[in-house]
Amino acid sequence: MTNASITREPAIRVQGMEKSYKDLHVLRGVDFDVAPGTIFALLGSNGAGKTTVVNILSTLLKADAGTASVNGFDVATQAAEVRESISLTGQFAAVDEILSGRENLVLVARLRHLKDPRTIADDLLDRFSLTDAAARKVATYSGGMRRRLDIAMSLIGTPPLIFLDEPTTGLDPQARIEVWHAVKELAGRGTTVLLTTQYLDEAEQLADRIAILHEGRIIVNGTLTELKQLLPPAKVEYVEKQPTLEDVFLAIVGDNGNDDAMTAATARTRKELR
Numbered sequence: 001m002t003n004a005s006i007t008r009e010p011a012i013r014v015q016g017m018e019k020s021y022k023d024l025h026v027l028r029g030v031d032f033d034v035a036p037g038t039i040f041a042l043l044g045s046n047g048a049g050k051t052t053v054v055n056i057l058s059t060l061l062k063a064d065a066g067t068a069s070v071n072g073f074d075v076a077t078q079a080a081e082v083r084e085s086i087s088l089t090g091q092f093a094a095v096d097e098i099l100s101g102r103e104n105l106v107l108v109a110r111l112r113h114l115k116d117p118r119t120i121a122d123d124l125l126d127r128f129s130l131t132d133a134a135a136r137k138v139a140t141y142s143g144g145m146r147r148r149l150d151i152a153m154s155l156i157g158t159p160p161l162i163f164l165d166e167p168t169t170g171l172d173p174q175a176r177i178e179v180w181h182a183v184k185e186l187a188g189r190g191t192t193v194l195l196t197t198q199y200l201d202e203a204e205q206l207a208d209r210i211a212i213l214h215e216g217r218i219i220v221n222g223t224l225t226e227l228k229q230l231l232p233p234a235k236v237e238y239v240e241k242q243p244t245l246e247d248v249f250l251a252i253v254g255d256n257g258n259d260d261a262m263t264a265a266t267a268r269t270r271k272e273l274r
Contacts (some may be wrong), residue, residue: 011036011192016066028216040192041207050196087154097139124152144175161192
C-alpha cells in the first residue's frame with residue numbers, strides 16, 4: 001500500500017447533531033469533520049451553539065439526534081474512551097490561585113498518576129514560557145499567564161485532542177496574542193485543536209479550517225482562502241499601506257512583551273504617539 005492510498009480518519013466527525021432545550025432549538029443538524037493535527041475554528045456569535053457542540057463532543061452533554069466520534073470513539077457509547085483521549089479548557093481558567101504555577105501542574109500530574117510529575121511540570125513551564133514565574137502564586141499572574149498555565153495543565157498526559165472553548169474571552173490584546181502563540185505551538189507539535197470563538201481575527205490568525213455556526217447550523221465550512229472566494233473579486237486599488245493597530249501595539253510593547261526586542265522604529269512610533 002502506498003502512502004498516497006492511506007487515508008487518515010478524522011479526529012472529530014459530526015453528522016446531523018441536534019440539541020434542543022424544550023422549545024429552544026440550539027443545534028439543528030450540525031455536520032463537520034476535523035483532520036488530525038489541525039486547528040479547526042467553530043466561529044459564531046454568542047448563543048450560536050458553539051459551547052453546546054463542545055459539551056456534546058466532550059461527553060458532558062447528550063445530543064438529541066445525530067452521531068459524533070472523537071479520536072475514533074463514539075461519544076454516546078464510548079464516553080470513557082473519549083474522555084481519556086481529550087482535554088477541555090473552558091472559557092475561564094481552572095487554576096488554583098493559592099498554589100504556584102509549578103504546584104498546579106504537579107498536582108494535576110499526580111492526580112493522573114503520572115511518573116516524575118516535577119519533570120512534567122518543568123517541561124510544560126518551559127514550553128509555555130512560564131519558568132520565570134514557576135514559584136509565584138497564580139494570584140499574581142496576568143490573564144494571559146493564567147490562560148497559558150490552564151492550557152499547559154490540560155496537556156498533562158499528552159492528549160491527542162484539545163477543546164478550547166473561547167480561550168481568549170476577557171483577555172487584553174497582549175494576553176490574546178500570548179494565547180495565540182500557545183495554540184499555534186500545540187498544533188505545531190501535532191495536537192488536534194477544536195477552537196470556539198466569536199472573534200473573527202482569532203479564527204483568521206489560528207485556524208486551518210473555519211466553520212461558521214449560525215442559528216444552529218453550519219452555514220459555511222472551509223479554509224480562509226475558500227471562504228474569501230465566496231465574495232466577489234476584490235477591486236484592485238493602489239494605496240499607501242498604513243500600519244494596523246496590531247502593528248502599532250506590537251511595535252510599542254515588543255513581541256510577547258519583550259522590551260529587549262524594541263527597535264529604532266518602535267522608538268519613533270512612541271514619539272509620534274505622544
